[in-house]
Amino acid sequence: MKEVRIHGRGGQGGVTSAELVATAAIAEGKYAQAFPSFGPERRGAPVAAFIRVSDSQIRTREKVYHPDIVMVLDPSLPALVNVAEGLKDDGIVILNTDLSEDEIRDKFGIKSKLAMVDATKIATEELGLPITNTTMLGALLKATEIVGKDALFEALEKRFGRLAEKNKAALERAYKETVIVG
Amino acid sequence: MIPEFEKFKGFKAKNLPKDEPLSSGHRACQGCGEVLALRMVMKALGKDVIVCNATGCMEIITSPYPHTAWRVPWIHIAFENAASVASGVESARKILARKGKIPKKHVDILAVGGDGATGDIGLQWISGAMERGHDFVYVCLDNEAYMNTGVQRSGCTPYGAMTTTSPPGKKSFGQVTWKKNVPAIMVAHNIPYVATASPAYFVDLMNKVKKAALVKGPAYVHIYSPCPTGWGSAGERSIEISRLAVETKVFPLYEVIEGRYIISRKITKPKPVTEYFKGQRRFRHLDEDHIAYIQRRVDAEYEKLLRLAEMG
Amino acid sequence: MSKRVGIEVSIAIAEAVGLARAEVIPAYPITPQTHIVEHLSEMVANGELDAEFVPVESEHAAMSCCCGSSAAGARTFTSSSAQGLSLMSEILYIPSTMRLPMVMVVANRAMSAPISIWNDHQDIMIQRDIGWIQTFAENGQEAVDLTLHAFRVAEDRNVSLPMIVNIDGFTLSHVIEPIELPDQEDVDKYLPPFKPRYKLDPRRPITMGPVGIPEVYTEAKVAHDKAMKKAKRYILKAWNEFEEIFGRKYNPVESYRTEDAEVLLVTMGSISETAMTAVDVMREAGQKVGLLRIRLWRPFPGQEFRKAVGKTKVLAVIDRCLPPGALCGPVGAELRSLFYKIPGAPKIFSFVAGLGGRDVTVERFQEIVDKARQFAKKRPRELYEVIGVREK
Numbered sequence: 001m002k003e004v005r006i007h008g009r010g011g012q013g014g015v016t017s018a019e020l021v022a023t024a025a026i027a028e029g030k031y032a033q034a035f036p037s038f039g040p041e042r043r044g045a046p047v048a049a050f051i052r053v054s055d056s057q058i059r060t061r062e063k064v065y066h067p068d069i070v071m072v073l074d075p076s077l078p079a080l081v082n083v084a085e086g087l088k089d090d091g092i093v094i095l096n097t098d099l100s101e102d103e104i105r106d107k108f109g110i111k112s113k114l115a116m117v118d119a120t121k122i123a124t125e126e127l128g129l130p131i132t133n134t135t136m137l138g139a140l141l142k143a144t145e146i147v148g149k150d151a152l153f154e155a156l157e158k159r160f161g162r163l164a165e166k167n168k169a170a171l172e173r174a175y176k177e178t179v180i181v182g
Numbered sequence: 183m184i185p186e187f188e189k190f191k192g193f194k195a196k197n198l199p200k201d202e203p204l205s206s207g208h209r210a211c212q213g214c215g216e217v218l219a220l221r222m223v224m225k226a227l228g229k230d231v232i233v234c235n236a237t238g239c240m241e242i243i244t245s246p247y248p249h250t251a252w253r254v255p256w257i258h259i260a261f262e263n264a265a266s267v268a269s270g271v272e273s274a275r276k277i278l279a280r281k282g283k284i285p286k287k288h289v290d291i292l293a294v295g296g297d298g299a300t301g302d303i304g305l306q307w308i309s310g311a312m313e314r315g316h317d318f319v320y321v322c323l324d325n326e327a328y329m330n331t332g333v334q335r336s337g338c339t340p341y342g343a344m345t346t347t348s349p350p351g352k353k354s355f356g357q358v359t360w361k362k363n364v365p366a367i368m369v370a371h372n373i374p375y376v377a378t379a380s381p382a383y384f385v386d387l388m389n390k391v392k393k394a395a396l397v398k399g400p401a402y403v404h405i406y407s408p409c410p411t412g413w414g415s416a417g418e419r420s421i422e423i424s425r426l427a428v429e430t431k432v433f434p435l436y437e438v439i440e441g442r443y444i445i446s447r448k449i450t451k452p453k454p455v456t457e458y459f460k461g462q463r464r465f466r467h468l469d470e471d472h473i474a475y476i477q478r479r480v481d482a483e484y485e486k487l488l489r490l491a492e493m494g
Numbered sequence: 495m496s497k498r499v500g501i502e503v504s505i506a507i508a509e510a511v512g513l514a515r516a517e518v519i520p521a522y523p524i525t526p527q528t529h530i531v532e533h534l535s536e537m538v539a540n541g542e543l544d545a546e547f548v549p550v551e552s553e554h555a556a557m558s559c560c561c562g563s564s565a566a567g568a569r570t571f572t573s574s575s576a577q578g579l580s581l582m583s584e585i586l587y588i589p590s591t592m593r594l595p596m597v598m599v600v601a602n603r604a605m606s607a608p609i610s611i612w613n614d615h616q617d618i619m620i621q622r623d624i625g626w627i628q629t630f631a632e633n634g635q636e637a638v639d640l641t642l643h644a645f646r647v648a649e650d651r652n653v654s655l656p657m658i659v660n661i662d663g664f665t666l667s668h669v670i671e672p673i674e675l676p677d678q679e680d681v682d683k684y685l686p687p688f689k690p691r692y693k694l695d696p697r698r699p700i701t702m703g704p705v706g707i708p709e710v711y712t713e714a715k716v717a718h719d720k721a722m723k724k725a726k727r728y729i730l731k732a733w734n735e736f737e738e739i740f741g742r743k744y745n746p747v748e749s750y751r752t753e754d755a756e757v758l759l760v761t762m763g764s765i766s767e768t769a770m771t772a773v774d775v776m777r778e779a780g781q782k783v784g785l786l787r788i789r790l791w792r793p794f795p796g797q798e799f800r801k802a803v804g805k806t807k808v809l810a811v812i813d814r815c816l817p818p819g820a821l822c823g824p825v826g827a828e829l830r831s832l833f834y835k836i837p838g839a840p841k842i843f844s845f846v847a848g849l850g851g852r853d854v855t856v857e858r859f860q861e862i863v864d865k866a867r868q869f870a871k872k873r874p875r876e877l878y879e880v881i882g883v884r885e886k
Contacts, residue, residue, distance in 0.1 A: 019502075019670050026500030026672040033671050034500075038526075038612060038664035038851065059767045061665045062855050232694045234562060245704035255694040257565050258703035259588055263558035266550065270518065270562025270570075271694060273546035277517045278568055280544065283687075289696055307558065310551030 001054035002146050003064045007083050008073035011043040013133030017073075018049040020137065020159060024151035025053045033058055046081055053146050069144055072096060073132045075120060078108040087112055092180075094139045096120060096132050101181045115143035117178040126170035134160075134167040138174030149175075184374060184439060186396040193388045199225050208251040209243040213417020215408030215424060216240060216323045219381045220294065223321055223405070226388035227290050227395055229254055232275075234268040236295030236304060237261035239330045240323065261295075262304035265311035268293035268318045290395045291318040296407075297338035298328045301364040312371040312400045319394040320402045322364060325409035333412040337362035340432070341479070342472050343464045345412070350467040360479065368402040369438050375401035376438040377446075381408075382424035383435065386446055390437065406433045414463020423462065430458040431484040436491070443490040455480055496674045496740070503634035503666045504529030506673045507573075507599055510641040512543045513681040516597075517568040517688075520548040520559035524578040525611045526663035527601040531573055553578035557585040560596045564589065564656075565702055567693035569645065570596040575663055576603035576617040583621060589656045590625035591718045592703055595648035595690070596656045598626075599641060601663040602763065602814075604850040612851025613663040615763065615814035619824045625718055627657040627725055628792040632766040634673045636789075637661045639742055642681060646732045649688045653725045660791075662764040664851070676740055684739050722793045729790060746795035747802045748787040751777060755784035757863050758803065758840075760811040762788045762825065765847075765854045769812075772859035783863050788825070796832050809842045810866035812854070813878075816846045822878035843869045844878035858882055 004021070008014030015036045022034035030053055037048040050064045066086045071094040072078060084093055093110050096119035104110060117139045119132040126135070134156065141149055156171070157164040193199075203224040210217040220240055224231075233256040235241045241258045244251035259267045272291045278284045293311075295304055300322035308320060327345045328334040335348040339357045344350055348357040368376045375397040379387035387405065394401035406427055408420040415423055427433035430453045435446040455477050459465040468476075501509075508530050511519070519538070521531035537543040546568075550556045556572050563570045574582060579600055589596060603617055604610040618628070627647060631637040637659065644657040661667055692700055706714050726746075733744045748766075751773050752758060761769045766787040776783040786802050786809075788795075803809065813823025821827060826844030833839035843866045848854040858881055865879060 019500075022670045023500030026498070031672055032500060033669050035664075035669040038668060040525075040611070058671075059771045060856075061662075061764045061768050063853050065855075230696050232566070232696065242705055245701055246707055247704040247710050250701035250704065252701050253699055255696055255699045256701045257562065257694055259558055259561045260585055263555065263585065266520075266555040266558035267562035267565075269548060269550070269555075270520065270559035270564075271566040272562075273518045273520075273548050273559070274563040274566035274568030274570075277544065277546045278566070281517075284567070284695070306551060307555050310555050313551070314548065 001052055001058065002069065002144070003067045004051040004069040004071060004146065005064055005067040006049040006051070006071045006073065007077050007081060008047060008049070008133065009077070010041045010045045010047050012073050013131055014047060014049040014073055016159070017133040017137055018051045020134070020152065020155045021051050021140070021147050022053070024155040025147045027154060028148055028151045030055060031058050046077060067091060069094065069140070069146070071136055071140055073119070073136055078104070078110070083108070084110045084112055092143055094136065094143050096136055113180070113182045115139050115178050115180045117174050119174055122170055122173050122177065126173060127166050135170040135174045138171035139178040141171070142175045142178040143180055184397050186398065187393060190392060190396055193226065193385055193392065195385055198388070199228060201225065201228055203227065203229060203231065203252070203254045204244065205251045205253055209246065210239070211411050211417070213410040213420045215381055215420040216296070216325050217243065218420070219323055219387065219405045219407050222381060222384050222387050223292070223294070223391050224254070226391040227292060230287070231290040231292055232271050233257070234264045234271060234291070234293045236264035236293070236299035238296040238299055240294065240296070242330060261299055263307045264293040264295045264299065265304065265308040265320055268320070269311045269314065269316045272316045272318050292321060293318060294321045294323065296329070297322060297324040297326060297364070298336045301337045301362050305367070309371065312368065312373050312402070315399050317399055319391065320400070321391065322402070322404045323407040324404060325407040325412060326361070327409070327412050329409050329412045338364065341476055342468050344467060345464070355469070355472055356467065365402065365404045365438070369441065371400070372441065373400045373402060374398070374440050378404045378406070378433065378435050380406045380424045380428055380433060380435060382421050382428065383447065386435065412464070415461055419461060423458070426453065426458040429453050430455050431480050432458050434484060434487055436487065442494055443487065445487065445491045449484070496676045496680070498672055498674050500670055501673050501675070502529060502668065502670045503637050503661065503673070504668065505533050506634055506638050506675065507641055507661070508533035508537065509675055510638045511571050512537050513676060513678055514642055514645045514685055515569065516543070516545055516571040518546045518548065518563035518570050520550045520556040520563065520572050522550050522553045522556045522574070522578060524553070524575045526603060526667045527573045527575040527578070527599070529667065530599060530601070553581040554585060557582040561585065561589050561592070561594055564594040564596045565694050567688065567690050567695070569649070569688040571598070572596070573599040573601065575601045576605055579617050579621060580605065586621060586624040586626065588703070591714060593654040593721065594656060595654055595688070597641065597644040597648055597659070598656070599637070599659045599661060601667045602660050603663040610850040611663070613665050614849045614851070616816070616849070618658070618660050619815040619817070622792070622824055625655070625722060626792065627655055627722070627729065628660060629658070629790055630660045630762045630788065631666065632764050632787060634666060634669065634671045635742070637666060638673055638675065639736065639740065639744065642676070642684065643732055643736055643744070646685050646735070647725065647729050650728050650732070651691055653721070653728045654691070655721060655725060660763060665764045680739050684735065726793050726795065744789060745798070746790035747798045748789060749802050750785040750787065752784035752786065752802065752804065752806065754782055755806050756782040757808045757810055757866050758806045759783065759785045759859060759862065760788065760809055760825065760829065761785065762791065763814065765812065765814070768854060768856060769859055772856040775856055776860060776863065781863070794828060799829070799832060803840055807840050808866050808870045809840045810862050811842060811844050812862065813844065813846050814848050816849060816880065826878060841870050843874070845881050846878055847881040852882055
């Protein structure tokens with residue numbers, strides 16, 4: 001079973017990206033859960049969402065304490081939130097950032113494996129909006145094998161209809177531009 | 183104007199319906215003006231009706247299991263919620279008719295409650311049902327206090343009246359607040375039909391109830407209902423007291439059709455309120471100052487009503 | 495064919511209510527129940543469900559409206575949580591003794607104060623005695639299946655009682671997970687149209703909700719109690735029929751790895767899934783631990799529960815509710831009276847855990863089992879213990 005924690009700000013679509021990954025995994029015949037950090041959500045405030053994906057039935061309702069993967073949608077969050085908290089030793093942090101690896105390690109003290117992509121730039125160029133939740137899924141695909149691209153694209157189409165094409169393009173570009181280190 | 187009214191010729195004293203959906207033999211007190219009013223309401227509505235009754239005297243006296251005074255379908259759930267129960271009945275009939283599970287024939291839905299059930303504890307429930315626009319009639323039978331529990335004051339108890347929770351004493355003169363204007367609250371909901379009625383003018387009462395039923399959407403009729411037990415009046419005087427309430431302008435009769443006030447019975451030569459107070463123990467303790475205040479306020483309230491009617 | 499989809503549990507419940515062809519849905523928003531009725535109102539707005547959605551002004555009005563709707567003969571559904579459920583409380587006792595079938599999904603949530611929107615069972619435990627049939631779902635699939643089952647049982651003329659399906663707020667209501675959504679044809683086969691024996695109909699006038707004088711009140715309440723007890727047979731029958739059509743089997747009490755168990759955990763609702771994982775972990779470590787999950791809470795399946803306990807000597811009962819000043823939590827109390835003076839009865843230890851959204855983890859279950867073993871050797875001073883209380 002793989003566990004993912006997504007950090008974003010209220011309104012950035014972290015819950016939607018969790019939903020997309022989970023529904024795609026379920027469509028592939030796997031088992032999955034996606035859920036928000038339970039409670040009232042305010043636009044702009046730091047929030048989290050969670051995903052579990054497994055080949056067998058998931059029998060837990062615990063919160064996610066030790067994620068395998070952490071995905072951060074907003075470049076300003078690692079300075080405010082300990083995004084690597086509880087991360088498994090062989091876990092990976094996927095960041096939306098325009099900083100270099102050294103700068104990230106230096107500024108935020110993240111020691112784990114890293115995947116980096118400037119999703120804000122990609123989303124702004126491809127979608128016309130700095131909303132990175134679908135773009136970052138490209139980085140997630142590159143960094144992990146949690147779900148297949150076809151299933152994810154299908155989930156995107158279902159969710160976004162005619163807007164899916166742009167989101168797919170942003171996702172593809174992020175997939176190509178993501179750099180994995182450590 | 184309301185198109186549904188055009189075909190309705192109105193009841194006359196000579197051609198009143200013979201049906202009695204509410205039968206005699208119930209357990210009301212002698213001279214109960216409320217059950218008399220309810221009988222007229224039911225005569226006006228006829229047999230094609232479903233009644234949702236709030237807890238109160240009318241519910242108690244008509245339904246002591248295994249007896250019932252009701253010849254029409256009737257339901258009682260609780261005190262404050264007759265309007266919500268009616269919402270449920272109306273919604274159910276709408277969908278069942280749409281699905282062809284019941285005949286399409288129109289059935290009136292009546293919610294009925296006392297002044298406590300209507301103006302106090304049930305106000306929110308009625309407000310919700312009115313605002314949602316359910317097609318039903320709400321009738322308030324106003325006997326101006328909580329009679330079923332033993333005559334406690336309500337928001338509809340008149341100024342100065344003695345009840346068991348507004349007793350006159352060394353530091354009190356009875357009810358200290360003016361009667362809540364529940365019909366005005368209903369008018370504020372922009373419902374198509376609001377009226378006041380009195381059992382002393384029974385043809386007028388029945389016509390108003392019928393119009394309330396004919397109109398599409400929610401309608402409200404507020405009916406003055408003398409309570410000999412609670413008011414300390416003689417049972418045989420209930421109709422006389424009802425008439426005096428109108429003639430002294432204490433309880434004016436009017437309709438509000440699509441927001442327009444129409445006075446049903448203009449009082450050109452009003453009797454003094456003291457005429458109305460006579461023979462009602464609940465007002466016996468009032469001194470001249472209080473009576474003078476009540477007279478001034480009754481006059482002023484009636485003037486307000488006249489101005490509303492003039493606005494058309 | 496049914497389809498397996500990734501779907502939020504609340505949305506799936508709304509879909510089930512749609513498949514059940516609910517006709518009147520009075521609803522008022524309250525977290526964490528809201529997604530259910532939001533989706534239903536959407537289905538009605540889009541013409542996917544032919545129903546009257548009544549956006550009432552309070553939960554009290556919702557339940558009142560449900561009474562009118564059911565009495566008039568329409569299939570009736572609503573949903574609520576916590577403060578809203580408590581606001582309904584006055585009315586909840588009425589449709590049950592009046593034998594008005596309806597279905598309510600309660601997204602279980604803690605009661606104020608302090609205000610908490612998060613999950614536990616306090617809201618439903620204070621409504622324990624309302625005389626509704628009550629089940630608890632442990633995952634999204636069950637939430638869907640039990641909702642369909644509830645309509646089937648409630649409206650059975652041999653039952654004619656309102657029914658509550660409890661689902662844990664957030665931990666179930668807000669989770670996207672794989673759920674088999676049944677086929678409309680199968681649901682229609684399982685669930686015949688609602689045909690109440692009595693209804694408000696001018697063609698056959700009846701008086702409903704009369705005054706119960708002392709000469710009849712006791713009999714009315716006894717009739718209700720008998721109906722609840724008799725209902726169990728039809729609850730089981732409806733589960734059997736459910737299995738025949740949909741292939742999923744439900745029991746009033748479910749056993750998990752109870753063979754040769756020295757200690758049995760007892761749970762209700764979604765913590766049962768974590769408890770199963772905890773049992774696996776403990777079994778792996780050589781501990782003889784099993785689990786009993788109570789699915790049917792009212793009428794309480796005493797016989798089935800006793801049978802499920804078998805020869806196990808220690809029960810560790812988990813309540814998601816802390817009634818201040820009581821001897822122990824309601825589930826603990828229920829089981830203590832079930833086994834009172836029964837020869838060979840197990841020792842029953844009562845625990846309170848998971849209040850107001852506090853997580854009940856695998857480690858917590860281990861702690862509970864350890865404590866139960868300890869208590870079995872040396873009787874504890876108190877009749878219950880609250881698990882996971884922070885020291886500071």
